[in-house]
Amino acid sequence: MPARNAKQWEKVPGKLSSGEYVDSRIYSDRDIFEEEITKIFSKVWTPVCHESELPDPYSFRTMTVAREPVLVVRGADNQIRAFLNVCPHRGNMLENRPSGSFEEASPSGAPKHITCMFHAWQFDMKGNCAHISRATEGYQDRLECKDVGLRRLRCEVKYGGFVWVTLNDGIGQTVEEWAGGAFDCMQKSLDAEPLEVFHYHKAIIPCNYKLWHDTNSEFYHDYLHYHNRVTGFNDSYFARKNIGFDNGHVNVGSFEVQYDEYEGFESREELSFPHLPTNHWEMIDFFPGVNFNLRGSALRCDIMTPLGPDKVMIEFRGLGLKRDTPEERLTRQRHHNSIWGPFGRNLHEDLLAVTTQQATMSEWADKRRILHGRHERDADGDPTIHDEEGMRHFYEAWGQWMDRWPGDPELSYEEGQKRKAA
Amino acid sequence: MSDNNIAERVRGTIYQASLCLDEARWEDWLGLCHDEFYYAIRAFSPEINVDMTYLDGKRADMVTLTEMLPKHNSDNSPLARHTVVYTVDVDEAQQTASAVSSFTVMKTELDGINSHLLAGESNVFLVGKYRDQFRIESGEPLFSERIVQLDTRRLDKGSHWPI
Numbered sequence: 001m002p003a004r005n006a007k008q009w010e011k012v013p014g015k016l017s018s019g020e021y022v023d024s025r026i027y028s029d030r031d032i033f034e035e036e037i038t039k040i041f042s043k044v045w046t047p048v049c050h051e052s053e054l055p056d057p058y059s060f061r062t063m064t065v066a067r068e069p070v071l072v073v074r075g076a077d078n079q080i081r082a083f084l085n086v087c088p089h090r091g092n093m094l095e096n097r098p099s100g101s102f103e104e105a106s107p108s109g110a111p112k113h114i115t116c117m118f119h120a121w122q123f124d125m126k127g128n129c130a131h132i133s134r135a136t137e138g139y140q141d142r143l144e145c146k147d148v149g150l151r152r153l154r155c156e157v158k159y160g161g162f163v164w165v166t167l168n169d170g171i172g173q174t175v176e177e178w179a180g181g182a183f184d185c186m187q188k189s190l191d192a193e194p195l196e197v198f199h200y201h202k203a204i205i206p207c208n209y210k211l212w213h214d215t216n217s218e219f220y221h222d223y224l225h226y227h228n229r230v231t232g233f234n235d236s237y238f239a240r241k242n243i244g245f246d247n248g249h250v251n252v253g254s255f256e257v258q259y260d261e262y263e264g265f266e267s268r269e270e271l272s273f274p275h276l277p278t279n280h281w282e283m284i285d286f287f288p289g290v291n292f293n294l295r296g297s298a299l300r301c302d303i304m305t306p307l308g309p310d311k312v313m314i315e316f317r318g319l320g321l322k323r324d325t326p327e328e329r330l331t332r333q334r335h336h337n338s339i340w341g342p343f344g345r346n347l348h349e350d351l352l353a354v355t356t357q358q359a360t361m362s363e364w365a366d367k368r369r370i371l372h373g374r375h376e377r378d379a380d381g382d383p384t385i386h387d388e389e390g391m392r393h394f395y396e397a398w399g400q401w402m403d404r405w406p407g408d409p410e411l412s413y414e415e416g417q418k419r420k421a422a
Numbered sequence: 423m424s425d426n427n428i429a430e431r432v433r434g435t436i437y438q439a440s441l442c443l444d445e446a447r448w449e450d451w452l453g454l455c456h457d458e459f460y461y462a463i464r465a466f467s468p469e470i471n472v473d474m475t476y477l478d479g480k481r482a483d484m485v486t487l488t489e490m491l492p493k494h495n496s497d498n499s500p501l502a503r504h505t506v507v508y509t510v511d512v513d514e515a516q517q518t519a520s521a522v523s524s525f526t527v528m529k530t531e532l533d534g535i536n537s538h539l540l541a542g543e544s545n546v547f548l549v550g551k552y553r554d555q556f557r558i559e560s561g562e563p564l565f566s567e568r569i570v571q572l573d574t575r576r577l578d579k580g581s582h583w584p585i
């Protein structure tokens with residue numbers, strides 16, 4: 001067909017049906033974004049850091065979940081706990097550093113305590129209030145330590161030592177239940193022995209978080225990457241499939257990467273993770289904004305913190321085995337960073353593409369159809385890696401959480417389904 | 423040759439390298455580097471308390487990397503360095519030297535965004551130090567090592583290019 005006029009442009013192209021595309025407004029509309037924060041991000045489990053970032057009793061890390069500041073600490077009993085990073089007195093942020101230890105005294109407070117620098121209220125590692133400055137002078141018997149503990153958050157350490165947190169006390173599911181089997185593909189490798197984070201960097205990208213999740217989920221964009229064009233295109237590569245799990249998670253199955261095809265890249269064989277066949281690759285696109293990517297010798301984890309309809313912070317971590325020798329660690333680091341580092345071959349291309357993708361979807365831009373209608377089968381009729389089932393699975397879950405139809409967000413999920421059936 | 427002269431040449435080589443990198447003249451840049459050259463971009467993360475090496479390689483790796491650039495999709499927004507050489511130390515035998523420079527890399531947007539709206543805008547991309555080692559051969563300094571020590575760790579889109 002020649003280039004289309006406005007009316008033709010608005011029509012669903014070809015014979016694609018509802019459910020095989022989304023409306024671009026889900027990537028740009030401010031109300032939809034606000035709804036995602038309240039209906040999804042403040043309700044689900046999300047990994048916030050790794051246990052190796054809290055190496056000793058009294059170690060802490062700070063982060064943000066669904067706009068709420070969060071503080072994760074390791075107690076004297078070695079238990080990791082999470083709290084809102086908010087002082088119950090006048091709402092100051094309790095701890096401002098990204099990481100550190102409460103073992104030493106802070107300028108305003110005692111050792112082994114979380115101290116709010118403002119008026120020096122102090123808390124222990126379990127979140128109990130331990131000290132209110134001039135308490136009886138000011139509050140007499142109207143307010144005591146027992147009334148002003150920190151707000152504790154549900155917290156679990158799970159799947160290779162990631163620290164998971166939810167703001168939702170009533171979530172009714174453990175992390176394992178929430179994962180719904182999505183980790184089966186790599187759990188044995190992750191839990192065989194302790195892991196350690198060796199890489200961290202962050203990016204704030206002018207794109208909707210779902211565009212990053214889509215890009216992590218769809219492999220049709222192999223064409224974007226020179227590295228994939230030369231290492232990936234073989235039968236075993238195409239034989240990978242997207243497998244959907246409850247709650248919108250997706251696993252992309254294993255295949256062997258032909259590293260030797262890319263000049264300057266060596267095989268990842270000798271440092272493969274435990275139980276992972278050499279040079280294999282497993283990936284989990286975890287709902288709504290996390291990605292675990294175990295590729296031969298290194299585990300990558302992306303955690304997204306949505307900041308606006310067209311703004312997301314992505315934290316990139318690389319992990320190896322805790323027992324690595326310095327040489328092994330350096331090799332893993334090279335394997336990880338040569339592709340996925342901030343100066344690596346693929347990451348820059350992916351981030352470039354989602355930036356220019358969002359550039360066509362500014363807040364009040366015309367609505368567009370963003371397609372994910374590929375059903376690509378191999379000779380045996382099995383879906384291949386370029387089938388877009390992964391994205392379709394994600395958007396089904398998204399539609400249900402939001403009670404909106406992704407292909408037309410003005411419709412409820414049920415209305416959208418009816419229209420699809422019709 | 424006096425130490426001062428050699429130090430002056432070391433300074434000149436660092437500034438030459440900055441120009442080559444600014445203008446993406448990779449071959450010319452590598453021409454300033456010894457066969458044994460080693461390059462690394464490093465940063466310390468106060469989040470995970472780890473010294474990280476974001477990219478590293480020997481001269482041959484940097485040759486491969488730069489020759490591969492046309493096959494990659496990249497943000498082609500030019501990067502311009504403001505480099506200031508702080509210290510140069512020449513060893514007694516005048517065979518090696520080391521230098522510390524401070525740099526700021528500015529990025530002038532071209533094609534990594536909506537170019538109609540944003541092309542031409544300059545922003546700070548990276549801040550850090552160059553920690554350089556030199557071999558002096560017949561009075562001419564050649565880079566034997568460059569460690570790019572980044573302060574900036576919010577790296578956004580990152581880059582395919584040596585810094």
Ligand code: FES
Pocket residue numbers: 087088089090091092116117118119120121
């Ligand atoms: S606000 Fe924290 S002690 Fe006052």
Ligand SMILES: [Fe+2]
Pocket residue numbers: 215221225346350
């Ligand atoms: Fe990619």
